Amino acid sequence: MNFSNQTVFIKVKDYSVSQENFELLIDENLQLLKTHPQPSLDVLPKYYESEDYISHTDGKRSLFEKAYHLIKSYSLQKKVSLINSFHPEKGRVLDIGAGTGDFLATAKAKGWATTGLEPNEKAKNSAISKGVSFENDIKNIENQSFDVITMWHVLEHVPDIEQQIKELKRLLKPNGTIFIAVPNYKSFDANYYGNFWAAYDVPRHLWHFSKIAIEKLFAKENMKLVKILPMVFDSFYVALLSEKYKNGKMNFFKAFYIGLKSNVKAKQNLEYSSHIYVIKNN
Template identity: 65%
Template sequence: MDISKHKLFTTVKDNSVSKETFDLYRDEALDLLITFPQPNEKSLPKYYESDDYISHTDGKRSLFENAYHFIKNIALKNKLNLINSLNPEKGNLLDIGAGTGDFLTVAKNNGWNTKGVEPSEKAKAIAIKKGVSFAESTTELESHSFDVITMWHVLEHVPNLENQIKELKRLVKSNGTIIIAVPNFNSYDAKHYGKFWAAFDAPRHLWHFSKTSIKLLFEKEDLKLIKVLPMKFDAFYVSLLSEKYKTGKMNYIKAFFVGLQSNLKAASNLEFSSHIYIIKNR
């Protein structure tokens, strides 16, 4: 990747696995941050080898993990309500980066025809026990066969961003919907924590998005951003992890007030810690 034309934004540490440092460069035209160097596809899996990588487990070993799963259950209901509001007749749903399969399980039980894709064999094994159906990769799926495609905090992980967006365009039906959830580096909590902001999560997060970057990247494939929704819980979760990375401690009270302030700031400037983007195929 040629990053010579981009400016260095900051340098961050992989706090959860390798303790290595990575640079983030800013593509000013797209308002996009790029992790550099990016691990190749062979070495990337080792950066996920941690019992603390919570989205690949159903662990409830601590207060933090129990709180995570409590909030996740609320989020699952919200996600289901969202896809039902966009497609009341239901239909075919693809979840890319399905993790342990909780979202697909909820959707399947609600009448959706579901399919998942998940690179982590550990997470996939948990999901299969819940009855989730998987494809090995999206390439084996038929073109224009899904009414809704979701990527919940997954797009930031994919090695080839432009190819992934082209593949979404191929898979979604005419007038179908793509739902993308990603962190927002323009949020108050991102600016407050700087290099300690947990949602940078390099090198697992290869790309770091803004509202501008999502709009422009999807427009290249004639996919239209129609709505942006806040993920208000993320400000608290990310602030808690950021406190741990910055101070070595779970400062629950301080993290709560930073998360609260982030949401209050975003109420006026609309820059929440994370956003859900609703994108329509034309």
């Protein structure tokens, strides 16, 4: 990856935890953005220390959190249906960045043998209480162990993407499938909100992807992008947070309008707020 010329794509701020400023550098060839500076591994956990970091909590304190979990429940069923469509015989699934374990619990109920990886102990303990099993270290997992590997809004958090993709390749069975969900910085809502776009989420999001970036990064490991699916709810969720960052409060009506407009635009240019990428061995 070539960020040596230090071309700044946009300057952004951590609105949710530290209030620190960052730059996003662009690799023009990959169409990939990199958060700069990237916190060291020993410092990075402090940026997740917030009760509002919603993927690490089952909290339903506010209307926003209640709506989030309602949509999340629907989305979990859709995700399991998606992996079933590629692997109707079921098998073993690994969810990297399993959070509070809801996806794996749903998959397990549908007949999958499930395993998770999750660095956050609070989220992991919540998942264990739901019957989710975990591996402590990805390096301890045997080669070609899984029919399906999922990373739902996790790849953007990984310090070394290229090494992570090598590990995904190693762990996947020859006929297996990888499902990756990440935000899309080329969406209408990203362009509309600019440096207030909540899905930049620096510095927790170390990388920011386009469709070209995903395709080229996985092609390096001889894996093929076979399908791209929209995540239509993400534009509304991201617009709500972006309104808060931009105007100091969640304007539900404005956010709904921008989220809807983003999805309408994406029907034409296929650049949704977030995408699910389906990847196979080539």
